[in-house]
Amino acid sequence: MPLDHENVIYLDNNATTRVAPEVVETMLPYLSNYYGNPSSMHNFGGQVGAALKDARASVAELIGAAPEEIVFTSCGTESDSTAILSALCTFPEKRHIVTTRVEHPAVKSLCENLDTLTGRKHRITWLPVESDGTLDLEQFRQSLTEDTAIVSVMWANNETGVIFPVEEMAQIAHDHGVLFHTDAVQAVGKVPINLKETAIDFLSLSGHKLHAPKGIGVLYVKKGTPYVPFLNGGHQENGRRGGTENVASIIGLGKACQMAAANMEEENTRVKALRDKLEKGLLENIPKALLNGHKDKRLPNTANISFEYVEGEAILLHMNQLNICASSGSACTSGSLEPSHVLRAMGVPFTAAHGSIRFSLSVYNTEQEVDFVIEKMPSIIANLRALSPFWEEE
Template identity: 60%
Template sequence: MTGIYLDNNATTQVASEVLNAMLPYFTEQFGNPSSLHQFGNKVGFAIKTAREQVQSLLGAELDSEIIFTSCGTESDSTAILSALKAYPKRKEIITTTVEHPAILELCKSLEKDDYTVHYLKVDGKGRLNLDDYRKVLSPQVAIVSVMWANNETGTLFPVERMAEMAHEAGVLFHTDAVQAVGKVPIDLKASKIDMLSLSGHKLHAPKGIGVLYLKRGTRFRPLLRGGHQERGRRAGTENAAAIVGLGVACELAGRHLGYENSTVMRLRDRLQDGILAAVPNAFVTGDVLNRLPNTLNIAFEYIEGEAILMLLNKEGIAASSGSACTSGSLEPSHVMRAMNIPFTAAHGTVRFSLSRYNTPEEIERVIAAVPGIVAKLRKLSPYWGDNGPLENPEAMFAPAYA
C-alpha cells in the first residue's frame, strides 16, 4: 500500500525537476562560486539564475534583495536581531500569540534580555484586531514580526496592510511567510514589507535552504559575519546545490500558483466536506473563509490527536496534530489555546495539509478511513456514550488531577 502524504505544512517532497537540477552540483559542478576559475564561475552563474527565480516568485524589485540562508528559522532570527542591533534605543517588539516557535521562542529569550514584547491576541477564528495593533505601534518599537499564514490552521493575516501601518509609524516590518510562499500571490515591490522569511522545504525544494528578503535601503546588521558572500550580509560558503534547487522550486511554484488555488483548494474542500458529513462533533478551526488553499485543521472532540495520528498512520495516511502528546509537552498547541478552543477539542485537532501531488483518489480514501478511526477512539473515551457525547460531559467525567 502506498502512503498518502497530507503533511505538506511540515515538509514537502522534493520535486523531481528540482532534484535533477541539483545533482550536477554534487558532482562535476563542485566549484566554490567565489572562485575566479571555470570550476567556480559556472556555479556562480547558476546561483545568479536561482536568485532571479526567487526574486520573480516574490515579486521583489531587485535580485540583490534576496539573501540565501540555511532555513526559515535563520531568516527569522536574522531579521529580528538585525532590527534590534540597527535600532539599539528601541526596546520593544510586536508579534502575535500564534507565531511559529522560530519567532516566539526568540521573543521569549529577548524578554529575558529586557526587551518588551507585545503579543497581539487572536479571536476564536484566529483573526487579529488591527486596532489593538495600532495601539502598540510607537517609536519605541524596533520591529513588527507577523506571520503571513498560520502553519496550523492556514489562517492568513493582513500583512500588507499591517506593513503599511508599521511604515506610517516609522517601524520595520518582517513577515514569516514560510507557509504562504508558493500558495498565495506575493508582490513585494508593491508592498511596504521590509523583510520576509521563506523556507525551501515547504515548496518542494530540499531542507537546509531558506531566504531572507531584505528590501533595498532597509537598515541591516548581519547575523553571520566573516565573508563577502551574499554581499556580506550572510557569510558562509553558499549551499550551491540547494540554492539551485530552490530556484527551480520557485519557478515551479510560480507556475502552479493557479493550480494550488483551484485544484488543490477543491481537493481540500472535498476532504473537509467529506469528513464533516461523516463525523459528528467535529469542526474546522481557524478562519475558514480566509486561509491557505491547501490547509485543513479539524478538531475531533473528546479524543486525542496522537492516537488519531497513529491509527491514520496504520492506514498509510500522514497528517499532524496540535495535541500535547505529539510534541511531548504538557499543553496542547499554543495556536489552539490562543483561539480559546476547549481542551477536549484542542487535543483532538488534526491538520491535513495538501500539495499539488495529491490526487482525488487519495482524498476519497482518507474520507473513507477517518470516520472509523474517530469512532474507535470515541468508544474508548470516558466522554463518549453509546451514541454520542455524554450529556454535560465535563461534569460526568471530572478526573482528579494526576
C-alpha cells in the same frame, strides 16, 4: 525497510514537502561535476556563480522582489532570527517588539528568550487572535509606540492556514516609523506575493515548504532597509551572510520557485477543491468535528479539524497504520499533553484542542487519496471515542 512513498497518502505538506523530481534533477550536476566554489576567480567556479545568479533571480521573481534583495540562508528560522536581531541592533535604543500569540516557534521562542540572548530587557506585545484565528487591526495599530523596533507577523499560520493582512499591517507599521518582518514560510508558492507593491521590510521563506530541499532558506531585505548580518564571515551574499553557499540546494530552490509560479493556479483551484472536499466529507460524516480557522481567509491547502473527546496522537497512530500522514495540533512534552498554543490562543475548547488534526495538501495529492481518507476517518474516530470515558454520543 523504508516505506515506499508510493504507498503513502501524504497530507503533511505544511511540515515538509516532497522534493520535486525536477528539482532533484536540476541539483544533481552541482553535487557531482560542477563542484567549484562560486567565489573562486577561475572559470570553473565562475560557472557555478552564474547558476547561483540565475537561481536568485527565480526566487526574486516568485515573490516580486529584486535579485539583490535576496539573501540565502540555511532555513526559515535563521531568516526570522536575522530579521528581528538586525532591527534590534539597528535601533539599540528601542526595546519593544510586536508579534502575535500564534507565531511559529522560530519567532515565538526567539522573542521569549531575547533578554537572555542579548543581555538586555525587552518588552514584547503578543497580539491576540479572534476565535477564527484572525487579527484585530485596530488593536495592532494601538500596540505600536515610539519604542517599537520591529513588528513580526506571519503571512499565514502553519497550523490553521489563516492568512493575516500583512501588507496592510506593514503600511501601518511604516506610518509609525517601525520596521516590518513577515514569516511567509507557509505562504510562498501558495498565494500570490508581490513585494514591490508592499511596505514589507523583511520576509522569510524556506525551501522545504515548496518542494525544494531542507536546509535552504531566504531572507528578503527590502532595498534601503537598515541591516546587520547575523552570520559574519566572508563576502558571500554581498557581505550580508557569511559562509560558503549551499550551491546545490540554492539551485534546487530556484527551480522549485519556477515550478511554484507555474503551479500557483493549480494550488488555488484543484488543490483547494480537494481540501474543501476533505473538509466537507469529514465534517458531515463525523459528529462533534469542527473546523479551526477562518473559513475563507486561509491557505488553499490547509484544513485543521478538531474531533472532540479523542487525542490527536491516538488519531495519528491509527492513521499511520493506514499509511496516512498528517499532523496533530497538540504536542507531547515530558509525558503530559499540552494543546497547541495556536488553538489555545483561539479559545478552542479543551475537549477539542487535544483532538485536532492538520491536513495539508500539495499538487501531488489526488482525489482518490482524499476519498480514502474520508472513508476511513469516521471509523477511526468512532473506535477511539468508544474507549473514551468522556464521550457520550448524542
